[in-house]
Amino acid sequence: MTDGKKSKKQGVIRLREKGKVAVRGRIPAGVMTASQMAAVARIAEEFGNGEVALTARLNVEIPAVDRRDAEEVAERLREAGIEPGSTGATLRSVVACKGTVCRHGCCDTQGLARAIEERHGGCVLPRKLKIAVAGCPNNCARVQANDIGIMGRRFPAFRAGECNTCGACEKVCREGAVRVVDGEVFFSEEDCVGCGDCIAVCPTEAIGVAAEGLRFSVGGRSGRVVRAGVEAEEMVPVEAALEIVGRLLDYFRENAQPGERLGELMDRVGVEEVFAAAGMRPRDTG
Secondary structure: OOOOOEOOOOOEEEOOOOOEEEEEEOOHHHOOOHHHHHHHHHHHHHHOOOOOEEOOOOOEEEEEEEHHHHHHHHHHHHHOOOOEOOOOOEEOOOEEOOOOOOOOOOOOHHHHHHHHHHHHOOEEOOOOEOEEEEOOOOOOOOHHHOOEEEEEEEEEEEOHHHOOOOOHHHHHOOOOOEEEEOOEEEEOOOOOOOEOHHHHHOOOOOEEEEEEEEEEEEOOEOOOOOEOOEEEOOOEOHHHHHHHHHHHHHHHHHHOOOOOOHHHHHHHHOHHHHHHHHOOOEOOOO
């Protein structure tokens, strides 16, 4: 796999007021240090109107910048460790929920987002492409509305001999996949969504992990045209995620027509072909 070229001129957005722009800085996984926040505030005071905007993809924008100062603002952001970008026909900033620290998180969402950014962030593509990572089925990152969506899943294994039938698992399960009846636990694999909450809440550790990993969805988008991504049939291990993302980006770069989104490419060549290029199978929704 060959990484795509990175666009060097990114992050400057025209505004309504003539001669004014906003300069956007990429914030990997949506997490900044306190010193970076202070630096952004100073730059906004010096070159903008003292305001800092947050984007839907967890980046920062400094509005009301004179167009002639845009490059200097970009350089000041770089000095603070913030790369300007997430604009144009590129891989946009990877969105991650707080699954890394959230009690519901089934995977290190921020770590995965940073790894994708480090390898592929800002690479030039036929059209913009968006990736989101959610730590669990609560889906705060809305992964199915992105070109590539990644969600952490964790499925339980019940060890009946160690269960004291306290009912904690039943209370925490929103889908009703776990029931405790007459001192016996009943579990429905069909109803389980893989949130892993029953595993975490069990006071006797009678619930182990049957399977865990990441489930991809491909071809989603929001905006003027809304479509849900197609889910993969299988879960994949966390360590395979970067390779799968790379295969999808390579296929998109080599096969998409100018201006074509990943979902539109799937419509043209077939869902199965795109999934095969990534080494996955689409889930049968029929």
